[in-house]
Amino acid sequence: MAHSSSANLGPGFDVLAVAHSVFRDEVEVRILGEGSLKVELAGGDPLTNTASYAVLKMLENLGHKVQVEVRVRKGIPAGLGLGSSGASAAAAVAALNELLGSGVDRNTLVKYAMVGEVASSGSPHPDNVAASVVGGWVAVTSVEPLKVVSIPAPRDYLLVLVVPDLKLEGKTKKAREMVPRQISMEDHVESTRRLTSLLVGLSSGNRELVREGMRDNLVETARLPLFPFYPEVRKSALERNAVGVCVSGAGPSVLILADRSTDVDGIRDDVRRISGLRAEVYLTEVGEGVKVEVRN
Numbered sequence: 001m002a003h004s005s006s007a008n009l010g011p012g013f014d015v016l017a018v019a020h021s022v023f024r025d026e027v028e029v030r031i032l033g034e035g036s037l038k039v040e041l042a043g044g045d046p047l048t049n050t051a052s053y054a055v056l057k058m059l060e061n062l063g064h065k066v067q068v069e070v071r072v073r074k075g076i077p078a079g080l081g082l083g084s085s086g087a088s089a090a091a092a093v094a095a096l097n098e099l100l101g102s103g104v105d106r107n108t109l110v111k112y113a114m115v116g117e118v119a120s121s122g123s124p125h126p127d128n129v130a131a132s133v134v135g136g137w138v139a140v141t142s143v144e145p146l147k148v149v150s151i152p153a154p155r156d157y158l159l160v161l162v163v164p165d166l167k168l169e170g171k172t173k174k175a176r177e178m179v180p181r182q183i184s185m186e187d188h189v190e191s192t193r194r195l196t197s198l199l200v201g202l203s204s205g206n207r208e209l210v211r212e213g214m215r216d217n218l219v220e221t222a223r224l225p226l227f228p229f230y231p232e233v234r235k236s237a238l239e240r241n242a243v244g245v246c247v248s249g250a251g252p253s254v255l256i257l258a259d260r261s262t263d264v265d266g267i268r269d270d271v272r273r274i275s276g277l278r279a280e281v282y283l284t285e286v287g288e289g290v291k292v293e294v295r296n
C-alpha cells in the first residue's frame, strides 16, 4: 500500500513532495514461476503500467529470472496531480523487495519506483515516488546516487486538496513539455530565494517563511493554461489565512497548506463559487510511507 502525494510544493520542481493520507493504492505481487523473466499485469499491458513496468525493470536490474504477476487496486484518482502513477510503482517495488528478500534500502526503492514513471509520463521523475515510499515531507537531494531526506516539518499542518473534475490524457507528459528548458540567472536566484524560504520555514516551523516560499516563478507559470483557475484558488486560500498554496505536482489539483487559523470551510465555499471550476475539496493529513503485508 502506498499513499498519494503532491510534488514540487511550489519552487521544488522534481525535488520536493509530501505524502497525503487521503488516497492509497494497493498492489499485489505474486511469483508464478522461476527460470525466465516475465511480468504479467492483471487486466492490462505490463509495459504501460507504472507498477508492472517498475517491477520488470527492478527484476532486470537485480538479475532475477522469475515470472511475476502484478495486480493493481487503484484508490488514487489518476491524472490529477496526486502522484497516482508514482504510488502504484512505489507499492509495487516495495512488495517485490519483500517477496524476493532483496533487502534493498529505501533510496534504492525510490530509484526503482521512479523508473516506473517512464510508463506514464515518459520520464523518471523521483519526487512523487520518494514521498510515497518514505512518507511525510521529502526532498530528493541527489539522483546519482539517489538520495531522499525527510524534511522535519511541523506535525500539525493540515493539507487541503482541491481536486478538479478535469481529465487530460497524458497530462504530466504534456505538462513536462511546457517547462522552460532555459531560465535567466535572475529567475534562478528568485527561485532559490523562495525554495530556501520554504525549506527553512518548514524545518523551523516559521509560518511566514513557508507562506513566502510556497510560490513558484518558473514551472507553475509556464503550465498555467492547464489550470487557469489556480490564481483564483490561490488568492482565496491566502485570504482565508492558508499557510501556503501551490499546484499539486503537474496539476490540475491544488495543494493548500492549512493550520488551525485557516478558514477551511471558507475555502470550500470560495471553490464552489469559482466560475468554470467543478472540484472536490478534501481535508487530509500528511501520509505515512509505503507498507507491505505478507500473505501466504
Ligand SMILES: Nc1ncnc2c1ncn2[C@@H]1O[C@H](COP(=O)(O)OP(=O)(O)O)[C@@H](O)[C@H]1O
Binding pocket: 048, 049, 050, 051, 072, 077, 078, 079, 080, 081, 082, 083, 084, 085, 086, 088, 089, 119, 120, 121, 169, 170, 171, 172, 173, 249
Ligand atoms: N499504475 C498507474 N496508476 C495511474 N496511472 C497510470 C498507472 N500506470 C500508468 N498510468 C498512466 O499514467 C497516467 C496518469 O499519470 P500522470 O499523468 O502522471 O498523473 P498522476 O500521476 O498525477 O495521476 C494515466 O492516465 C495512465 O495512462
Ligand SMILES: N[C@@H](CCOP(=O)(O)O)C(=O)O
Binding pocket: 005, 007, 008, 013, 014, 015, 080, 081, 082, 083, 084, 085, 125, 127, 128, 172, 175, 176, 248, 249, 250, 251
Ligand atoms: N515533478 C513532477 C510531478 C508530477 O506529478 P503528478 O502527480 O502530476 O504526476 C512534475 O511537475 O512534472
